[in-house]
Amino acid sequence: MPTATRHITTAPLARPVTFNAPTPNTAHTRVRGAEPGDEHDIAALIAAWSEQGLTLPRTAQQVVECIGEFAVAELNQHNHTRLLACGSLSIFSPSIAEIRSVAVHPDAKGKGLGKGVVERLVEEAQLLGVDRLVLLTRVPQFFRRCQFHDIDANELPSAFLQEAIAGRGRSIEGRAVMTRPLY
Numbered sequence: 001m002p003t004a005t006r007h008i009t010t011a012p013l014a015r016p017v018t019f020n021a022p023t024p025n026t027a028h029t030r031v032r033g034a035e036p037g038d039e040h041d042i043a044a045l046i047a048a049w050s051e052q053g054l055t056l057p058r059t060a061q062q063v064v065e066c067i068g069e070f071a072v073a074e075l076n077q078h079n080h081t082r083l084l085a086c087g088s089l090s091i092f093s094p095s096i097a098e099i100r101s102v103a104v105h106p107d108a109k110g111k112g113l114g115k116g117v118v119e120r121l122v123e124e125a126q127l128l129g130v131d132r133l134v135l136l137t138r139v140p141q142f143f144r145r146c147q148f149h150d151i152d153a154n155e156l157p158s159a160f161l162q163e164a165i166a167g168r169g170r171s172i173e174g175r176a177v178m179t180r181p182l183y
């Protein structure tokens with residue numbers, strides 16, 4: 001049976017985001033693993049940047065099917081909770097995992113949320129015993145701040161290029177290829 005299409009947007013934040021406020025009642029952020037129910041907010045965060053080609057669109061259905069791969073940053077301010085950032089860790093093999101779909105709400109950029117989500121994904125990968133992380137990005141400067149470095153695409157395993165990239169209709173065209181060893 002067809003499901004109703006839900007329009008996905010990132011609504012502007014009603015109030016300016018303030019971080020590190022003196023009491024948790026006025027502002028509080030935390031990074032956590034995503035849960036079922038987060039998928040619409042995550043899809044909206046990703047969609048906010050896909051028109052510019054910075055993120056590849058993922059529908060809420062696609063997100064919920066792999067919700068366990070996602071980490072999110074959530075803001076609790078004035079007794080109201082909102083997701084402001086997300087990212088996912090996609091395991092390709094015992095040695096390689098890919099960081100994907102890192103997106104921060106347009107009104108909350110530059111406050112450490114992107115780096116916080118990436119660090120959470122790095123910790124997940126370390127717990128899983130993955131040897132190294134890889135990613136494709138148009139913002140290599142940000143990922144350099146997260147201890148990733150540039151590599152040539154040819155340094156990626158051909159199976160990864162064929163299956164995870166070309167096999168899913170993705171392209172490395174115009175994107176930096178980066179890695180971060182975990183051992």
Ligand SMILES: CC(C)(COP(=O)(O)OP(=O)(O)OC[C@H]1O[C@@H](n2cnc3c(N)ncnc32)[C@H](O)[C@@H]1OP(=O)(O)O)[C@@H](O)C(=O)NCCC(=O)NCCS
Pocket residue numbers: 049054055101102103104105108109110111112113114115116136137138139141142145
């Ligand atoms: C890129 C993005 C994820 C960064 O998240 P953010 O929360 O704004 O960044 P942070 O505040 O965590 O910044 C961490 C560091 O990276 C730097 N940085 C962030 N964005 C940067 C950029 N576009 N260019 C250069 N440096 C950047 C910050 O100055 C900071 O440096 P510091 O460690 O010296 O303090 C976010 O801006 C975003 O969602 N952009 C659009 C979507 C996108 O491009 N996603 C990447 C898909 S692969």
